[in-house]
Amino acid sequence: MQVRKEIQISGVVQGVGFRPYVYRLATDRHLHGNISNTPAGVTIEIQGPLDLVEDFLLHLPGEAPALAHITDVLVREMPCKLDRCFEILPSHTGEHASALISPDVAVCEDCLRELFDPRDRRHLYPFINCTNCGPRFTIMRDVPYDRPRTSMSAFSMCHNCQTEYEDPLNRRFHAQPNACWECGPELEFWNSQGCPIKPLDPIEAAVERLRLGEILAVKGLGGFHFAVDARNSAAVERLRQRKGRVEKPFAVMVRDLEAAGRFCEIDAEASRLLSGRQRPIVLLPKTKGTAIVETVAPSQGDLGLFLPYTPLHHLLFAAGKFTALVMTSGNLSEEPIAIDNREAVERLGSIADFFLVHAREILLRCDDSVIRPSAGRPRQIRRSRGYVPAPVRLHKELPQILAVGGELKNTVCLTRRNLAFLSQHIGDLENIESFDFLRDAIRYLSRILEIEPEVIAHDLHPDYLSTKWALAQKAVRLVGVQHHHAHIAACMAENRIDGRVIGLALDGTGYGTDGQIWGGEALLAGYASFERAAHFVYTALPGGAAAIREPWRMAVSHLAQTFGEDFLGLDIPFVRELERGKAELILRMIAQRVNSPLTSSCGRLFDAVAALIGIRQTVSYEAQAAIELEMSARSSTEKGSYPLAIHRQDEHWQIDSSPLFGAIVEDLCRKVCTETISRRFHNGLVETLVRLACLLRQGSSINQICLSGGTFNNLLVFEHLVHKLEHHNFNVFTHSEVPAGDGGLSLGQALVAAHSASAEPHISDGRISCS
Ligand SMILES: [Zn+2]
Numbered sequence: 001m002q003v004r005k006e007i008q009i010s011g012v013v014q015g016v017g018f019r020p021y022v023y024r025l026a027t028d029r030h031l032h033g034n035i036s037n038t039p040a041g042v043t044i045e046i047q048g049p050l051d052l053v054e055d056f057l058l059h060l061p062g063e064a065p066a067l068a069h070i071t072d073v074l075v076r077e078m079p080c081k082l083d084r085c086f087e088i089l090p091s092h093t094g095e096h097a098s099a100l101i102s103p104d105v106a107v108c109e110d111c112l113r114e115l116f117d118p119r120d121r122r123h124l125y126p127f128i129n130c131t132n133c134g135p136r137f138t139i140m141r142d143v144p145y146d147r148p149r150t151s152m153s154a155f156s157m158c159h160n161c162q163t164e165y166e167d168p169l170n171r172r173f174h175a176q177p178n179a180c181w182e183c184g185p186e187l188e189f190w191n192s193q194g195c196p197i198k199p200l201d202p203i204e205a206a207v208e209r210l211r212l213g214e215i216l217a218v219k220g221l222g223g224f225h226f227a228v229d230a231r232n233s234a235a236v237e238r239l240r241q242r243k244g245r246v247e248k249p250f251a252v253m254v255r256d257l258e259a260a261g262r263f264c265e266i267d268a269e270a271s272r273l274l275s276g277r278q279r280p281i282v283l284l285p286k287t288k289g290t291a292i293v294e295t296v297a298p299s300q301g302d303l304g305l306f307l308p309y310t311p312l313h314h315l316l317f318a319a320g321k322f323t324a325l326v327m328t329s330g331n332l333s334e335e336p337i338a339i340d341n342r343e344a345v346e347r348l349g350s351i352a353d354f355f356l357v358h359a360r361e362i363l364l365r366c367d368d369s370v371i372r373p374s375a376g377r378p379r380q381i382r383r384s385r386g387y388v389p390a391p392v393r394l395h396k397e398l399p400q401i402l403a404v405g406g407e408l409k410n411t412v413c414l415t416r417r418n419l420a421f422l423s424q425h426i427g428d429l430e431n432i433e434s435f436d437f438l439r440d441a442i443r444y445l446s447r448i449l450e451i452e453p454e455v456i457a458h459d460l461h462p463d464y465l466s467t468k469w470a471l472a473q474k475a476v477r478l479v480g481v482q483h484h485h486a487h488i489a490a491c492m493a494e495n496r497i498d499g500r501v502i503g504l505a506l507d508g509t510g511y512g513t514d515g516q517i518w519g520g521e522a523l524l525a526g527y528a529s530f531e532r533a534a535h536f537v538y539t540a541l542p543g544g545a546a547a548i549r550e551p552w553r554m555a556v557s558h559l560a561q562t563f564g565e566d567f568l569g570l571d572i573p574f575v576r577e578l579e580r581g582k583a584e585l586i587l588r589m590i591a592q593r594v595n596s597p598l599t600s601s602c603g604r605l606f607d608a609v610a611a612l613i614g615i616r617q618t619v620s621y622e623a624q625a626a627i628e629l630e631m632s633a634r635s636s637t638e639k640g641s642y643p644l645a646i647h648r649q650d651e652h653w654q655i656d657s658s659p660l661f662g663a664i665v666e667d668l669c670r671k672v673c674t675e676t677i678s679r680r681f682h683n684g685l686v687e688t689l690v691r692l693a694c695l696l697r698q699g700s701s702i703n704q705i706c707l708s709g710g711t712f713n714n715l716l717v718f719e720h721l722v723h724k725l726e727h728h729n730f731n732v733f734t735h736s737e738v739p740a741g742d743g744g745l746s747l748g749q750a751l752v753a754a755h756s757a758s759a760e761p762h763i764s765d766g767r768i769s770c771s
């Protein structure tokens, strides 16, 4: 019996070799019909004997190309037609925005084989790609995703490339960046002033310079990298000096998994993440006696490793026989990474000795993503290249909303139906360059996703540049969202849960509804509202931002809160080494409330402890003291813990850290070692949080608990807390797809704004989901 069915498929199915795949699947079974791109994805009409059509349907989702991501499949019966073959129809509607756009993808195995095959016409061609790999997001100018609307429009395909491009059975059918030696971009080698140097082979020239310990700026997929040989300490040191990056660790690109294993402990999950097509930087524990020079990641237990992801990276490793290269963002301190050749020379010329560039433009920058696996699950630290603009799928449909995120590690989020599109990492909005990037990203994403927001959600902090931008937009409804409420809503959204939760939101800084700086918060929250159920006792932040850069100020603040000014008489190293004049000034600032806002910050509590026990008095990058405190604690197996008190005050609970500081001072007097003290602090914090969660459950009968905020990047706190909460039968939800830190805020803001809107979101209809 002949049947004909129409199959509508939504998801990432355009520009990823999906139509040729379906063509083969149909023709192998001698089925007739057609396939065409539609606004939402593709539509297939398939006709033939019932058993073969059913077989076709069975195999359709399972064997789809690597880059395809099917979200919905709708099948309906149709009357039979007279077609005698299977055809790929031209797209009448064009490849439209509501079809999902693929992120940039690491070079695939097939292309790599060709790259190193002397008989292949693309032998050693640095821009080899196919429908299964290569740039997408960063070369798109507009939708539909078609060559004229990419930065490859500057190159016209040669006869051979054009033939591949038009052949439905070819791996390069409609591969928009398709190119070869004859027709595509080529590498150029420039000196630091941007003057081209004409060596025979730019790769050989670059490798030669790297071997000499010089700094190379390399144009990558989403921006420039600085590269140096990771085993050359003088080169690494010079890069640090020139970049003004004193201690913040560098990421290291390693030749392959075998090389990765020489530097870090690689388990199955780590190998999977490292070799996945997104190729994120994966934070992994260093092996003992690792061959990476200490200056790459000073005082760190972990190292950020990643594998080569462009053909160019592979060529550098192959030609130079390097094991590992430092590959760090091509930028000046906190500015966005450079993407344009001339801009790169201007901005990076004082750092790089040479440039390896090409004429394929990067249209939107996209930093490397960073992931830290925990208990067999990936956890996003920075969600960017390889993941963006793939959406986070929600369990309900939202109106079109733009959420502009916070201040640090900013991302923005746009929503459409049940999809949330988070932007790439925009960075810390502390300079005009980052602010420009924010505006560009909003403009670009709204355009390619064809989203016109009805609502803009922003942080409550009036001075954040993201808030200021939002407040300047007149035509739409604005919704201010409290920072920690956004954290918890992001965690709920990612886990697709509803109702009310106990939300533990622990981080450094977030503007509170009382105008104070919150950061150690327990909320009873749903999407629409929250109640502040508990927080750390307020402590002065003497000097405001200066106290964040100088953790010793927080130690003084906490000691003064615990002991009064008598703490200056304590016989402990911290007090002995404290400059009296400076300490007295801080105490006066606190007493007179001069530039000393109050904070319940958990991050600052870590800072205070780190300073007090001599780990770090000042920091050169965010969370440095907390990271080093965690590392110190991880080297101890101590089971003991310090007490923190929980009091009931003014309708909510307060966590009082005075007993903790009393106990630490006693241990310091007894000369207990730093690692033991760090560990007791971590243990005490976790036990207190569990106790608090139980109290909140008693009072509210809520058993689902969400953990969010940058503090949960601390694996010692995170893993132990999850374990203990589960032991107490809590239903624990955490982050995996979006960062627990401020990179995930925009998602939460969007959800909160949606629920404060008059248009109530509704559960998405019950279509078949194949994701
Ligand atoms: Zn490929």
Ligand SMILES: [Zn+2]
Pocket (backbone or CB within 6 Å): 157, 158, 159, 160, 161, 162, 179, 180, 181, 182, 183, 184
């Ligand atoms: Zn060509």
Ligand SMILES: [Zn+2]
Pocket (backbone or CB within 6 Å): 483, 487, 507, 508, 509, 510, 709, 710, 741, 742
């Ligand atoms: Zn935060």
